[in-house]
Structure formats: C-alpha cells, structure tokens
Amino acid sequence: MQITALPDIARGSEMTGQEYAYRRLRHALMVGWLTPGASLTIRGLAESLDLSPTPIREALRRLSSENAIEVLGNRRLRVPDMTAGRFEELVALRETLEVHAAAQSLPHVSDLVISRMEGIDRGICAAQAAGDLDAITGLNQDFHRTLYELPPDHAAMPLIESVWLQLGPFQRLVKEDPDTVEPADAHDAIRAALAGRDAVALDAAIRRDVRSAARRVERYHFTKVTPA
Numbered sequence: 001m002q003i004t005a006l007p008d009i010a011r012g013s014e015m016t017g018q019e020y021a022y023r024r025l026r027h028a029l030m031v032g033w034l035t036p037g038a039s040l041t042i043r044g045l046a047e048s049l050d051l052s053p054t055p056i057r058e059a060l061r062r063l064s065s066e067n068a069i070e071v072l073g074n075r076r077l078r079v080p081d082m083t084a085g086r087f088e089e090l091v092a093l094r095e096t097l098e099v100h101a102a103a104q105s106l107p108h109v110s111d112l113v114i115s116r117m118e119g120i121d122r123g124i125c126a127a128q129a130a131g132d133l134d135a136i137t138g139l140n141q142d143f144h145r146t147l148y149e150l151p152p153d154h155a156a157m158p159l160i161e162s163v164w165l166q167l168g169p170f171q172r173l174v175k176e177d178p179d180t181v182e183p184a185d186a187h188d189a190i191r192a193a194l195a196g197r198d199a200v201a202l203d204a205a206i207r208r209d210v211r212s213a214a215r216r217v218e219r220y221h222f223t224k225v226t227p228a
Contacts, residue, residue, distance in 0.1 A: 007028055007180070020051070023073075031133070031168060038169075040077040041077070042077075068166060080166070087214075090167055095206075097156050100158040103199060103202070113146065116140045117187070121210070147190075189205035192205075193205050
C-alpha cells in the first residue's frame with residue numbers, strides 16, 4: 001500500500017510533531033483507513049505527514065506497544081493481519097469492556113446525554129447517505145464514547161479504545177462491502193434502555209450491538225461464526 005495521504009485531524013498550536021504524528025496515525029487506524037497487512041515505511045509516512053522521520057519513529061513505537069503496528073525487522077512495518085482467533089478474542093474483550101462501561105455510566109445518564117447521542121445517530125445516517133466511511137466510524141465511536149466517559153472516574157475508555165484501534169482496520173473492510181447492511185435499530189435499543197434507566201436492557205443492547213457487528217465480519221471474512 002502506497003501512503004499518499006492520511007485522514008486529517010485538528011492540530012492545536014501546543015501539539016508537538018511527535019504527538020501529532022501519533023494521533024493522526026492512530027486516527028487512521030481506528031477509522032480503518034489503513035487496512036490489515038498494509039506495509040508502511042518511515043520515509044513514506046514522514047512525506048505524507050510533512051514531518052521529519054524522528055517523530056514518526058516515536059509515534060510508531062507507541063503504536064507498536066498498543067499492538068496496532070508490527071515491526072518486522074529491517075525497518076519494515078505493517079498493520080497486523082487478522083486471524084479468526086485474534087478477532088474473536090478482541091470482540092470478547094470489547095463486549096466485556098463496553099458492557100462494564102455502560103453499566104458504570106447508567107447512573108450518570110441525563111436526558112441531555114440521550115439527546116446528544118440521538119444527534120450523533122442523525123450524523124451517522126447522513127454519513128451513510130453520503131458514503132463517508134471515515135465519518136461513519138468516527139461518529140459511531142463518538143456515540144459510545146459519549147456514554148462511556150460519563151462517570152467522573154471512568155477508567156475503561158482507554159482500554160476500549162485500545163480494542164477499537166486493533167479492530168479498526170479490519171472492520172473497515174466490512175463497511176466497504178456493498179452486501180453488508182448495518183442494523184438501523186442497534187443504537188435505538190441502547191438509547192431506549194438509557195431513557196428507561198433499564199440496566200438489563202442496556203446490557204442486552206450493548207451485547208447485541210457488539211455481536212451483530214462481529215457476525216457481519218465473520219460472515220464475509222471467516223468461515224467460523226461466533227455464537228450470539
């Protein structure tokens with residue numbers, strides 16, 4: 001894969017080149033712009049981001065520690081391939097973490113939060129109509145992040161984002177498949193459970209959201225299907 005451009009992100013005046021490189025590469029991975037198995041070079045990334053190789057090396061080192069980039073030797077790097085076993089484990093981790101985060105967030109939910117999540121869903125619908133895959137993925141993450149970051153002392157979000165980071169490149173392949181249909185009511189069920197302050201329904205809705213996405217991936221890319 002020849003790197004010609006990466007999805008842009010806002011860069012504050014206080015952001016160092018190293019932090020900018022890390023965040024921009026991380027964003028590209030999370031929205032799936034970089035695909036599984038894609039080869040990367042420090043020189044190519046430096047040219048794409050208009051930075052020197054030094055901040056790129058540090059950004060890649062951080063991403064490697066998060067299992068988002070593989071260092072293969074001879075200065076070769078790539079986005080990790082996905083196996084059925086690794087995928088199933090990541091999905092199980094995502095389900096466990098997000099169910100926990102949602103339960104911890106429920107006491108902090110307000111009607112304003114639910115309204116904000118509904119607005120994000122409208123943005124997802126608009127992005128789907130426009131075929132904007134980057135926006136769909138980013139807004140879907142914003143939907144969940146809005147809920148999971150509600151507790152003042154939340155600790156699960158960095159762990160959840162680590163899983164998203166590893167799943168992002170692979171799940172993008174499914175979104176690009178014209179035969180893949182996103183279930184329109186997945187987020188509706190989550191918002192309904194929040195509106196009713198129903199912990200049992202929220203647990204079921206989060207599990208359904210995570211597992212329905214997993215089944216779509218497995219249907220098109222693996223022969224082994226994870227049970228619901």
